[in-house]
Amino acid sequence: MTQPATDDETPIDDATRPPLSAERLKAFVDAVVAIAMTLLILPLLENVAEFAREHKGALDYVQQEGDQLFSFGLSFLIIAVFWMNHHRVFDRVEKVTNALVWLQVGWMFTIVWLPVATAMLGSMGNDATQKALYIGALLLSSLLMLVTRLYLRRHPDLHRIPPASLRRGIIAEVVMSALFAVALVVAVLLPDIGYAAMFLLLLSGPAQALIARVWRTREHRDAGRARTR
Structure with a gap:
């Protein structure tokens, strides 16, 4: 979108606008995550009041x-794990572009949605739509962080993240996204398993290690070929 011309009549558009400081974006993300985590408790607070009116004890409530x-x-x-992952990435991001800001807006949307999906999970009967809304939000969140890491890899002027660290992060996000996708399919197609399909995420560590090992082997092989030329 082109902005009004400046004093020298030169229009400013998104392609020529200089990068923005990352500090305000980091503060905004932290605030949104904190609010989302706080909202998770609200349904439980409402139920506590209801149990108190009915003169039921804490054991009944639990x-x-x-x-x-x-x-x-x-x-x-x-949400805590997602925030820590986000923090590790943006701790060394110094500037942000409009595209990077909108990627984070999308990521924050998935975080803000989780309290709603959680309320459904705890108070409604399990069905395919509910599983899709919950696990699907986790999958979308992971995919947006994957795209964010790929974007940062293409724009090294925005950050101080070592290439090796960025590569490991990309591998981790690919593995997590794949496992969330498999968990979603299993949870929807096999109702008896339900959300237990998310235990597939325990495979994340071994899968990341395997992919990283294959990647390093390929890099060493390519480096060896380059030296022999």
């Missing part, structure tokens, strides 16, 4: 609201 407590803990942990 027994009857076990699903909501589990979904709260799961989503809280997931």
Whole structure:
């Protein structure tokens, strides 16, 4: 979108606009994540008041609201992990472009959506749509971070991330996205397994190590061929 001309009548568009400081974006992301994590607790607070009116004890609450407590803990942990992952990337990002800002807006949308999906998980009966909305949001979040890392790889002037670290991050995001996709398919097609399909994420570490090993082997082979030429 072209902006109004400046004093010298030279229009400013997105292609020529200089990069922005990353600090305000980092602060905004931190605030959004904190609010999303806080919102997770609201359904539990409402139920506490209801149990109090019915003169039920804490044990009754824990027994009857076990699903909501589990979904709260799961989503809280997931958002915390996603935020730490995001923080590790942007800790060394110094400038952001409009494209990078919009990628983070999309990522924040997936985080803000999780409290809604979590409330469904804890209070509604399990169905395919609910699983798609919950695990699908996790998949989309991981994909957006993958695209973010790829974008940063193509724009080294925006950050101080070592190439090797960026490469490892890309491998991690590819593995996580693939596992989320498999978990989504399994959860939807096999209702009896349901959200237990997310235990596939335990394969993330071994899969990342395997891919990294293959990548290093290929790089060493290519370097050896280059030296013999």
